[in-house]
Amino acid sequence: GDSVTQMEGPVTLSEEAFLTINCTYTATGYPSLFWYVQYPGEGLQLLLKATKADDKGSNKGFEATYRKETTSFHLEKGSVQVSDSAVYFCALSRDSNYQLIWGAGTKLIIKP
Amino acid sequence: SAVISQKPSRDICQRGTSLTIQCQVDSQVTMMFWYRQQPGQSLTLIATANQGSEATYESGFVIDKFPISRPNLTFSTLTVSNMSPEDSSIYLCSVEYGPPYEQYFGPGTRLTVT
Numbered sequence: 001g002d003s004v005t006q007m008e009g010p011v012t013l014s015e016e017a018f019l020t021i022n023c024t025y026t027a028t029g030y031p032s033l034f035w036y037v038q039y040p041g042e043g044l045q046l047l048l049k050a051t052k053a054d055d056k057g058s059n060k061g062f063e064a065t066y067r068k069e070t071t072s073f074h075l076e077k078g079s080v081q082v083s084d085s086a087v088y089f090c091a092l093s094r095d096s097n098y099q100l101i102w103g104a105g106t107k108l109i110i111k112p
Numbered sequence: 113s114a115v116i117s118q119k120p121s122r123d124i125c126q127r128g129t130s131l132t133i134q135c136q137v138d139s140q141v142t143m144m145f146w147y148r149q150q151p152g153q154s155l156t157l158i159a160t161a162n163q164g165s166e167a168t169y170e171s172g173f174v175i176d177k178f179p180i181s182r183p184n185l186t187f188s189t190l191t192v193s194n195m196s197p198e199d200s201s202i203y204l205c206s207v208e209y210g211p212p213y214e215q216y217f218g219p220g221t222r223l224t225v226t
Contacts (some may be wrong), residue, residue: 001215036217043116043204043219089154099145100215102154 002027006090012112013080021075021106023064023090031092033045033057033066033073034100038087045073078080085110114139114209116218124224125195134219135205140185141153143208146178149200149220158203161188195225 007022025033035047035057048057050066050073057064062077073090090103115138133145146158159161159180161167167180181189192199205218 044206044217046214046216049214099157099160100155104154 002031002092002094002101004090004103006007006088006106009087009105009107010110010112011106016079017053017110019075019080019084019108020078021090021108023073023075023103025071025073025090025092026099027071027092027094027101029094030068031094033064034091034093035062035064035073035075035088036091038089038105040086044089047059057062058082080108080110082110082112084108113146113214114141114169114207114216115214116205116207118203118218120204120221121219122222122224124226127196127225129195130191130193131195131207132189132224133203133223135188135218137186137207137209139209141207141209142185144182144188145206145208145215146180147204147206148201154208155204158169158190192213192223195223197225199223200225 003026019092032051034049036044037047048059050057053068055066061064064073064075085104087107089105091100093100119134144161147155149155156224157170158173159167159169161180161182163182165184166189169218202220204220206215
């Protein structure tokens with residue numbers, strides 16, 4: 001069945017460092033791919049998404065490119081801030097239904 | 113976008129009791145979802161609740177334990193019945209809204225069972 005695999009956390013970086021959180025997926029066909037973020041004490045928010053191969057989703061300085069050849073959707077940011085500390089979830093959905101398949105989540109800690 | 117509220121935001125309950133969680137959306141939506149997020153873990157879908165039909169439960173979740181109501185297009189409830197400490201978790205309501213169709217999440221209900 002469909003699945004999503006994320007790099008394990010926590011990931012600890014210094015402010016202004018470059019961030020990559022790896023996400024790979026297993027699915028037949030062409031799923032849509034998402035990154036959600038959960039800030040401490042808050043609900044999940046959609047960060048960005050891509051719906052077809054080679055699409056790049058971007059928001060708040062974060063980017064992720066839908067790579068069908070490597071079945072990946074890695075999250076990147078050029079210069080992280082303390083306020084980016086959160087848990088990041090990669091997810092996919094099939095076009096035929098809107099259920100999301102979730103990765104395990106990666107906790108990001110940014111130190112000043 | 114859709115704005116979702118949940119009540120209560122948190123509760124501490126005794127073993128064997130039941131808790132009903134409410135989910136209110138500011139727009140009419142067809143599909144609503146209930147998730148469980150256990151501490152430090154990812155989300156697990158409990159059920160999908162479409163207005164006018166019975167909820168569809170995922171493997172490992174049953175209606176007797178997690179009855180769901182969906183009386184209209186903006187509201188749903190999830191009841192956690194006969195609770196045990198293993199039910200301690202965050203329960204999240206989400207909706208599919210658009211176009212473009214995206215899932216929006218409520219702030220969650222943090223449940224502790226003692």
